[in-house]
Amino acid sequence: xxxxxxxxxxxxxxxxxxxxxxxxxxxxxxxxxxxxxxxxxxxxxxxxxxxxxxxxxxxxxxxxxxxxxxxxxxxxxxxxxxxxxxxxxxxxxxxxxxxxxxxxxxxxxxxxxxxxxxxxxxxxxxxxxxxxxxxxxxxxxxxxxxxxxxxxxxxxxxxxxxxxxxxxxxxxxxxxxxxxxxxxxxxxxxxxxxxxxxxxxxxxxxxxxxxxxxxxxxxxxxxxxxxxxxxxxxxxxxxxxxxxxxxxxxxxxxxxxxxxxxxxxxxxxxxxxxxxxxxxxxxxxxxxx
Numbered sequence: 192x193x194x195x196x197x198x199x200x201x202x203x204x205x206x207x208x209x210x211x212x213x214x215x216x217x218x219x220x221x222x223x224x225x226x227x228x229x230x231x232x233x234x235x236x237x238x239x240x241x242x243x244x245x246x247x248x249x250x251x252x253x254x255x256x257x258x259x260x261x262x263x264x265x266x267x268x269x270x271x272x273x274x275x276x277x278x279x280x281x282x283x284x285x286x287x288x289x290x291x292x293x294x295x296x297x298x299x300x301x302x303x304x305x306x307x308x309x310x311x312x313x314x315x316x317x318x319x320x321x322x323x324x325x326x327x328x329x330x331x332x333x334x335x336x337x338x339x340x341x342x343x344x345x346x347x348x349x350x351x352x353x354x355x356x357x358x359x360x361x362x363x364x365x366x367x368x369x370x371x372x373x374x375x376x377x378x379x380x381x382x383x384x385x386x387x388x389x390x391x392x393x394x395x396x397x398x399x400x401x402x403x404x405x406x407x408x409x410x411x412x413x414x415x416x417x418x419x420x421x422x423x424x425x426x427x428x429x430x431x432x433x434x435x436x437x438x439x440x441x442x443x444x445x446x447x448x449x450x451x452x453x454x455x456x457x458x459x460x461x462x463x464x465x466x467x468x469x470x471x472x473x474x475x476x477x478x479x480x
Contacts, residue, residue: 214281
């Protein structure tokens, strides 16, 4: 796979960019947010706890994105018409025991995938219509673990028949890759990309292991020792996200070093269509409630 042409990370400037990061208050999202803002971009962080009031150029929208009603509200509140880049990093890891949201959705499925589907459906037709930098299409980056050929369980996306932690989480992995491929074909006014950051030390596994537990702290220490940090990752990826030389076609997947990777072979056009339809029906069940 060919590398993507990108500018040097050091000294990269983003003054003309308007960026929204859904999940921008922690982990990968926060590092991306701060780096964009430090280069002059106008950034909107969406999340539960704002930690960057000291950083110039960052606005905040508070939201619990395990809620589909909150996802709808945020999508309608975001100035999609003026956005150059939208990044979805929000997510958790399924717990050992099934958790449901107040809307009756399996929590990992809701927080890590379905909110993105809801938001993209409401935002995509408006993306970039009135933005300042019109020479490039608006770009949407969807985080997950694409390219791993995880296909999910179409017969039980909401884990209603049975529940296993990895099966539930793989439903979200498949969903996010399917969402990239589906959106790339549905919305020609924007470019959609799937991002696989690999293992990085964050709090995403705290819902699985328990924040502050010995298992959690030891796991994150090992990951932090052997893998790149969120800040190192951001320095590699932010210049790629903003590069005018990014020639990859909509629907492309990237690894943790910004190299193009093949999408999962099992996610055929027919399978993606079925997965998205099932997901929309799951959300529709919530709407009917």
